[in-house]
Amino acid sequence: MDPLAWLASALGLPRWALRAVAAPLVYPGLLTFMAVALFVIWAERKMAARVQMRVGPLYVSRRLGGALQLLADGIRFAFQEIIVPVGAEKWSFILSPILAFTVASLAFTMVPGGPGVYGFRSSLSLIAAYAILSLVPILVIIMGWASNNKFTYIGAGREALVAVTGEATLLASMLAAAMMYGSMDFVSIVEEQARSHVPGIVANPVAALLFFIAALLVTDRVPFDLVMGEQEIVQGPYTEYTGILYALVMALDYLKLYVLMLMFTHLFLAGWAPFSDPLLGSVWVFAKTLALMLFAVFLRSVYGRMRLDQVASMFWSRLFPLALTAFALSALIHPVYAQP
Amino acid sequence: MASGQALLDVALVASLAAVAAGGVGAVVARKAVHMIAWLVIMSLGVASVLALMGYGYIAVFHVVVYIGTSVTLLAIVVMLVGCSVEPRAWRPGRLLLALMAAAALEAPLLFYALENPVPSTRLGTGVSLGEAARQLLDCWLCTVLMVITVATVLIEALAIARGSPGPAGE
Numbered sequence: 001m002d003p004l005a006w007l008a009s010a011l012g013l014p015r016w017a018l019r020a021v022a023a024p025l026v027y028p029g030l031l032t033f034m035a036v037a038l039f040v041i042w043a044e045r046k047m048a049a050r051v052q053m054r055v056g057p058l059y060v061s062r063r064l065g066g067a068l069q070l071l072a073d074g075i076r077f078a079f080q081e082i083i084v085p086v087g088a089e090k091w092s093f094i095l096s097p098i099l100a101f102t103v104a105s106l107a108f109t110m111v112p113g114g115p116g117v118y119g120f121r122s123s124l125s126l127i128a129a130y131a132i133l134s135l136v137p138i139l140v141i142i143m144g145w146a147s148n149n150k151f152t153y154i155g156a157g158r159e160a161l162v163a164v165t166g167e168a169t170l171l172a173s174m175l176a177a178a179m180m181y182g183s184m185d186f187v188s189i190v191e192e193q194a195r196s197h198v199p200g201i202v203a204n205p206v207a208a209l210l211f212f213i214a215a216l217l218v219t220d221r222v223p224f225d226l227v228m229g230e231q232e233i234v235q236g237p238y239t240e241y242t243g244i245l246y247a248l249v250m251a252l253d254y255l256k257l258y259v260l261m262l263m264f265t266h267l268f269l270a271g272w273a274p275f276s277d278p279l280l281g282s283v284w285v286f287a288k289t290l291a292l293m294l295f296a297v298f299l300r301s302v303y304g305r306m307r308l309d310q311v312a313s314m315f316w317s318r319l320f321p322l323a324l325t326a327f328a329l330s331a332l333i334h335p336v337y338a339q340p
Numbered sequence: 341m342a343s344g345q346a347l348l349d350v351a352l353v354a355s356l357a358a359v360a361a362g363g364v365g366a367v368v369a370r371k372a373v374h375m376i377a378w379l380v381i382m383s384l385g386v387a388s389v390l391a392l393m394g395y396g397y398i399a400v401f402h403v404v405v406y407i408g409t410s411v412t413l414l415a416i417v418v419m420l421v422g423c424s425v426e427p428r429a430w431r432p433g434r435l436l437l438a439l440m441a442a443a444a445l446e447a448p449l450l451f452y453a454l455e456n457p458v459p460s461t462r463l464g465t466g467v468s469l470g471e472a473a474r475q476l477l478d479c480w481l482c483t484v485l486m487v488i489t490v491a492t493v494l495i496e497a498l499a500i501a502r503g504s505p506g507p508a509g510e
Binding site: 089092122127128132134135141142145146156157163168171 | 400404408409412416
């Protein structure tokens, strides 16, 4: 028997309501994200250590190569005191990280995790998931303002610039892909790729590349980690946070990265195709997403940080026009995916 | 089915309440960031009303363009340039007067809506552009009033933008 149907009947809830709760909370949502974050951050530190000829995390669970270091850190954060600076706007300061994390995880209601594994299926799910993610920068700006600190303020300014710059290219590449498939529904996008046996990354590599680069920018990854900018502005808008709130704001960028890489998997890597079994398909989607995330965090080891003005001019004067080329390419390739 | 309809009505009323509360909040708030938070609530309310009316596509793009980008830009310009409005004294009388003036201006719209009620079963189906244009031409006074409202808001915005610059970054 379908476990979802069984659980729905046991709890006396309609199936759609259970779906809508399970997607953001269990898979592909927060519970899975916690495991992903623990693994990806550990892998990021280990990879950087290997490149720099260090050992990396080691002492917590020495036999596992220090894999439980992040869990130990997380537990420590949970028991640390949350310090609100004297000049801070107390409620904005405390509520905005919680709200930002909640809003970002709502995107999981729209992005499927496998065949038939989704919160809501809508003909606009692609753009709706993006719309939800686009609310997060405002909350980061509020964090930076509420902390009442010069570094957080500069960080908030950078976040706004980065959000507007990155999202223009991200949205353009996403719409180019949607135009290519003739759909904004993740499920039908994956079905189109499965039917034609041509994954989006082969059909429109320009859009895929731009999506990936813009995703690195909006999730604050190296070489575009301007918002955090550790050597310049301490921790950017997150400077004043302590305890569990610090853990939340640190996880926020990884959460966004996870959502965007999940979207990349569906848009350009054919999602769960060729599997149609919910379990196998979900595992396949998860494996692709994890591999993409590992690649994204690996870049930290091999790149330096770009300057703010370099990033802005690169995105607006080179990548954004390239995104318009991606549209043209999509128009040419559209017949491959058009229904016969 | 009836409970679904009632739920839709409740959602619509809640969204309209969010629009009203956001609008008043954005004007009354003292700090730029609070104004922005209210503006976000108002825009989410508008998007939700649009979605409930059946214009899902416009609603989603409303969120992307007006909240995701415009409000972010607005936030940073207002905060970094520091052109905040001088904190005014709290005058409930003035607020009431402004609300009454706005109500008087919009009253013909309300009367027209009451005279030509749209059954709530039509919610969520959307109206074609042609039908929307015919409705607007049917009630030309409504159209004129809408234009006046938008012009008023524009003039008010210009007046606020010309306000004396406050201390940088509040």
